[in-house]
Amino acid sequence: MDLEAQYDKLYRYCYFQCKDVQAAEDVVQETFLRWLEHYPGQKEREAIPTLYTIARNLCVDLARLPQPTLSLGQFVGGQARYIQKQTWLLSLVVLVPVLWGTDLWITAALLPFLVPLAVSEGAKSTLYGMEELETASRFSRKSVLLARLCLIGTFHAVLLLALTLLLGGSQGLSLGRTGAYLLAPYLLTAWGSLWLSRRLRGREVLYGATALAALASVSYSAAVFLADDLFALGALPWWGLAVALLAAALIVEGIAFAKRIKEDTWNLSFET
Incomplete structure (x- = not known):
């Protein structure tokens, strides 16, 4: 699997979920770390849905955290x-x-x-x-x-x-x-x-x-x-x-x- 290509696509997905550059980068890095830790050797057909599932869950968790408010x-x-x-x-x-x-x-x-x-x-x-x-x-x-x-x-x-x-x-x-x-x-x-x-x-x-x-x-x-x-x-x-x-x-x-x-x-x- 081309990890670099998947990284770019996953980053775009995470950015539209988080609306923040640093948060999107952090989520993508954590996504790959969890995928490598829990799903080593997974084939590309199975890996892509898994990566997006992990990323989506991390974005949801991040959205639940209290955010600074600005009027x-x-x-x-x-x-x-x-x-x-x-x-x-x-x-x-x-x-x-x-x-x-x-x-x-x-x-x-x-x-x-x-x-x-x-x-x-x-x-x-x-x-x-x-x-x-x-x-x-x-x-x-x-x-x-x-x-x-x-x-x-x-x-x-x-x-x-x-x-x-x-x-x-x-x-x-x-x-x-x-x-x-x-x-x-x-x-x-x-x-x-x-x-x-x-x-x-x-x-x-x-x-x-x-x-x-x-x-x-x-x-x-x-x-x-x-x-x-x-x-x-x-x-x-x-x-x-x-x-x-x-x-x-x-x-x-x-x-x-x-x-x-x-x-x-x-x-x-x-x-x-």
């Missing part, structure tokens, strides 16, 4: 320190034009560029070839990635709220109107980037998101100068509808993106 808040908060510092700092750059007295339109045109920052965090494991390592971590790759994206998304939401309050009243616009003008280009870019992330891989996602942000920024700026009617008070209900539709589309695309992560994780785990 959702602790887990999500703990992921904040793994997000690159430049991601936080570059996100704050959108506040600089406001502090310098720049008008609403320039700020709104800059907001789409927040999205590639989030995408760069989401694609970091792919960019640096760390996907398989993250798959083998204590927490699922899906949980880690979604936690980090939620942290960045929440940070961006706070920034958008702060910008709405700071710019509210400028140029005679209400808070609702200001918020709609700020949210629309950001949500459009976020939705488009999630859509791209399900169809592209690695650096292609980051390049695509950056190009989309640039297109949204340029298009928004052009609309401000060339299509004044779009920003008239009478068009506000359409802006509200656009923001609502984009938010709904973003949620739907986010759910599809989460499912894609799960599929990718499964595929990575069976790569040879």
Whole structure:
């Protein structure tokens, strides 16, 4: 019997049972030790079922042991320190034009560029070839990635709220109107980037998101100068509808993106 081949297969089985690299390795080693001790000379046809039976029983015993608990808040908060510092700092750059007295339109045109920052965090494991390592971590790759994206998304939401309050009243616009003008280009870019992330891989996602942000920024700026009617008070209900539709589309695309992560994780785990 090819013990090396069986070791790899048994390790994959144990990992999916234990969801922990070290625990899976320990279980596989103990499995082979017990098999050699109690079933020496067993033929391959009989040995394989025996190995899996021993491994399954060890995994069940391990699952019965008390495990350290971690609340959702602790887990999500703990992921904040793994997000690159430049991601936080570059996100704050959108506040600089406001502090310098720049008008609403320039700020709104800059907001789409927040999205590639989030995408760069989401694609970091792919960019640096760390996907398989993250798959083998204590927490699922899906949980880690979604936690980090939620942290960045929440940070961006706070920034958008702060910008709405700071710019509210400028140029005679209400808070609702200001918020709609700020949210629309950001949500459009976020939705488009999630859509791209399900169809592209690695650096292609980051390049695509950056190009989309640039297109949204340029298009928004052009609309401000060339299509004044779009920003008239009478068009506000359409802006509200656009923001609502984009938010709904973003949620739907986010759910599809989460499912894609799960599929990718499964595929990575069976790569040879």
